[in-house]
Amino acid sequence: MNRPLPSRDQWLTPEGYARQEQLLFGQCDVYLRARPATLLKQFAAIGGHHCDAVGISYQSLLDQDQAFLLSRVIIHIHQTPMSGEMLTLHTWIDGTKGPYFQRVVQWKNSADMVVASGRSDWILVSPSNRKIYRPNTVKESNPLFFSTCDAALDCPPCQKLTLPKDGTTVIGEHQVRWSELDGNGHLHSGNYGDIVWDYLPQPYQSRPVKTFAINYNKEAPLGQTITLTGCAMDDNHYRMEGRTDHGVCFESDIVFG
Missing domain, CATH: 3.10.129.10 (Hotdog Thioesterase)
Incomplete structure (x- = not known):
């Protein structure tokens, strides 16, 4: 049927x-x-x-x-x-x-x-x-x-993210893979979300997310190594930076529910 x-x-x-x-x-x-x-x-x-x-x-x-x-x-x-x-x-x-x-x-x-x-x-x-x-x-x-949007969105504006000077820890390295590239020849913007989660400290990985923010600073091509550095801002807030030989690749900020 x-x-x-x-x-x-x-x-x-x-x-x-x-x-x-x-x-x-x-x-x-x-x-x-x-x-x-x-x-x-x-x-x-x-x-x-x-x-x-x-x-x-x-x-x-x-x-x-x-x-x-x-x-x-x-x-x-x-x-x-x-x-x-x-x-x-x-x-x-x-x-x-x-x-x-x-x-x-x-x-x-x-x-x-x-x-x-x-x-x-x-x-x-x-x-x-x-x-x-x-x-x-x-x-x-x-x-x-x-054009402009009249819809009322319950979401804060985008802002520049920076990693604190103190309390940071190097948490790993990630090499950009072929499967992560997009048609522009560099790491696709969406794939950064999985990289962030793969290198988050375990207690955070299983928690529901309230707000996720990311700044894309420099493109990451095939084979580029990204060094991940993180910092617990508080029990519900974590910030991560990815850096290559050419400078900061991305900054991410996560608030957990």
Whole structure:
């Protein structure tokens, strides 16, 4: 006997873009909770889906010698998404600030309850010479990137993260693998979430997350060794830095529930 199954859908709204995603078993941890890396990957991906839906593809940007790089993300989890849940992700562009293009994302469950909210800062760069395009230089050619979001998100803004000078410990080294690269040829932004969790001290690894923030400072190519240094800010708060021979690769900040 045939019976209907949940299906994924996507749609444009006047303000942004929405998409349904079922949270898969392999995207979760041993407690069947969505891994932070999964939410990071969904965050990055939905921005691309939104641009594709309005006719601004990755290739069309490359043709203009432009590419977006994710610089900062913060995700505030209100209720941990669990394996099997059908989630609706809604994204909006939220104007600019200094050199950054801002994007926000909201996750809702099947009961239309917001389970997570996130904010992000992106920079627009030239792939050929690594020049950063300031927002005011591209406003006429890409007006979509200057729309704003009226939705009230329960999520703090992105901010610069730094590791304290005292109380830090080197907790390991990670060599960037082939399977971790993306189409830009460097460590994919979502994979940093799994690296952070692999090197967290064990007492933290099993705890539910309240807020996860990360700054991406320098790209990590294949074979690059990242030295991980961590610091317990308090019993519910841990900060981690990844550093290569070329400087700080990333900074991450985790608050546990």
